Amino acid sequence: MILVNENFLKLKAGYLFPEIGRRVRVFAAENPDAPIIKLGIGDVTEPLVPAVTKAMHTAVDEMAKKETFHGYDDGGVGYEFLREAIVQNDFKSRGANVASDEIFISDGAKCDTGNMQEIFGLDNVVAVTDPVYPVYVDTNVMAGRTGENDGKGRYGKMVYMPCTAENNFVPELPSQPVDMIYLCYPNNPTGAVATKEQLKKWVDYAVENKAIILYDAAYEAFIRDDSIPHSIYEIEGARKVAIEFRSFSKTAGFTGVRCGFTVVPKDLVAYTKSGQAQPLHPIWNRRHCTKFNGVSYITQKGAEAVYSPEGKKQVKEVINLYMSNADTMRAALTEQGYQVFGGEHAPYIWLKTPKGVDSWTFFDLLLNKANVVGTPGAGFGAAGEGYFRLSAFNNPDKVKEAMQRISKI
Numbered sequence: 385m386i387l388v389n390e391n392f393l394k395l396k397a398g399y400l401f402p403e404i405g406r407r408v409r410v411f412a413a414e415n416p417d418a419p420i421i422k423l424g425i426g427d428v429t430e431p432l433v434p435a436v437t438k439a440m441h442t443a444v445d446e447m448a449k450k451e452t453f454h455g456y457d458d459g460g461v462g463y464e465f466l467r468e469a470i471v472q473n474d475f476k477s478r479g480a481n482v483a484s485d486e487i488f489i490s491d492g493a494k495c496d497t498g499n500m501q502e503i504f505g506l507d508n509v510v511a512v513t514d515p516v517y518p519v520y521v522d523t524n525v526m527a528g529r530t531g532e533n534d535g536k537g538r539y540g541k542m543v544y545m546p547c548t549a550e551n552n553f554v555p556e557l558p559s560q561p562v563d564m565i566y567l568c569y570p571n572n573p574t575g576a577v578a579t580k581e582q583l584k585k586w587v588d589y590a591v592e593n594k595a596i597i598l599y600d601a602a603y604e605a606f607i608r609d610d611s612i613p614h615s616i617y618e619i620e621g622a623r624k625v626a627i628e629f630r631s632f633s634k635t636a637g638f639t640g641v642r643c644g645f646t647v648v649p650k651d652l653v654a655y656t657k658s659g660q661a662q663p664l665h666p667i668w669n670r671r672h673c674t675k676f677n678g679v680s681y682i683t684q685k686g687a688e689a690v691y692s693p694e695g696k697k698q699v700k701e702v703i704n705l706y707m708s709n710a711d712t713m714r715a716a717l718t719e720q721g722y723q724v725f726g727g728e729h730a731p732y733i734w735l736k737t738p739k740g741v742d743s744w745t746f747f748d749l750l751l752n753k754a755n756v757v758g759t760p761g762a763g764f765g766a767a768g769e770g771y772f773r774l775s776a777f778n779n780p781d782k783v784k785e786a787m788q789r790i791s792k793i
C-alpha cells in the first residue's frame with residue numbers, strides 16, 4: 385500500500401492567494417464592469433530593462449553557434465562571470481566579505497528559502513516572525529519539523545515572534561531556545577527594515593546559542609537610506625551564523641525569468657548530535673548540485689547585465705517608479721487618517737485597518753466599495769490581523785486612482 389507523506393496533510397487549507405483570487409472572481413462575475421485595480425500579489429508590473437534584454441538576445445545568438453554554445457553550467461552553481469559581478473556589486477561595495485565560490489546561483493529565492501531547510505536536522509526548533517512570508521513555514525511543515533496544526537493556523541513545535549507596531553515590526557529575541565531563525569528585511573509583508581544594531585543582536589544571539597539565521601534580502605534594492613544594511617554580512621560575526629537569500633525578481637523584474645542566489649559562507653557550521661561541527665558549504669553544494677542543474681546561460685547573462693552601468697541605471701529608474709508609487713500611497717492614506725507603515729524602503733504599505741474592522745472585512749470593503757484588491761494581514765499570520773498590505777507594483781496612474789477611490793469609502 386502506497387503511503388502518503390502525512391506532513392503535507394498538516395498544511396493549513398485555503399492558502400491566502402487562492403482565497404483572494406476566489407473572492408475577486410466572484411465579485412468580477414457579479415460586477416463585470418467594475419474597473420478592478422490589483423494591489424494584491426507581490427509581482428512586478430514593469431518589463432525587463434533594455435540592458436537585460438539586449439544581453440539575453442546576444443546570449444541567444446551565442447547559443448545558436450557551435451563555437452559559443454553552452455550546455456550544462458558546470459556543476460550548476462552558476463557562471464563565474466555572474467558570481468563575480470555579484471561579489472563586487474552587492475557585497476564588496478558595502479564592505480561585506482563574501483567570495484564568489486560562496487554564491488550559488490538558482491532559479492529564485494522562493495526555491496532556495498524553501499529548499500535550504502533540507503540540510504538541517506528535523507529536531508531543530510524553527511522561529512519565524514508573525515506575520516511571515518508563508519514559504520518558510522510551509523516548507524518546514526512539509527519536512528515534518530513543526531508538529532501539528534492547532535486548527536488556528538499555528539504549529540505546535542514552531543516559535544512565533546510577533547511583529548507589530550509596538551515593536552516597530554522587528555521581533556524581540558525569543559525567550560525559549562531556537563535553532564533556525566528566518567528573518568526577512570526589508571520585510572514582506574510589513575515593509576519594515578532592520579538597522580545594523582537590530583541585526584547585530586540577532587547575530588550575537590545566533591553565535592551564543594549555536595543557531596543559524598536564514599536571511600531573506602529579496603527586497604534590499606528598495607532601501608533608500610544608506611545607513612540601513614542591505615546584507616546581513618555587513619554585520620560583524622554574520623559569516624559564522626547566517627545564510628543569505630537574494631533574488632533578481634523584485635530588483636530587476638525577473639519574476640517571469642527566474643534567477644536568484646544564495647550565499648553560504650565557508651565559516652558556517654552546524655553540529656552533529658554528538659556536538660561535532662560540520663561545515664555547511666560542502667553540504668549545500670552537494671544538495672544543490674544533486675537536485676539542481678543550473679540556471680540557463682541566457683538568464684545568467686541577463687542577470688549579469690543588471691550590474692552593467694546601463695543596467696544599474698535602468699533598474700534604478702524602475703525601482704524609483706515603484707517607490708514613488710509607495711510615496712503616493714503613504715501620503716494619500718496618511719491624509720485619509722490611516723495609520724501607515726512600511727513603504728519607505730520596501731514596495732509594500734502595511735496599514736492598520738480601521739478600529740473594529742478585521743483584515744478580511746477590510747479586504748471585502750475595499751473590493752466592493754473601491755474595486756481595489758489588497759492582501760489581508762491575517763493571511764500572513766495571527767499577528768497580521770488588524771493590518772492590510774498594499775503593493776506598490778502598478779502603474780502610477782492606477783495607484784493614484786486607487787487612492788482616490790479609497791478616499792471615498
Ligand SMILES: *Cc1c(COP(=O)(O)O)cnc(C)c1O
Pocket residue numbers: 426491492493494495517568572600602630631632633634638639643644
Ligand atoms: C518575492 C519574494 C521572494 C523572491 O522569490 P523568487 O522565487 O526569487 O521570485 C523571496 N522572498 C520574499 C519574501 C519575497 O516576497
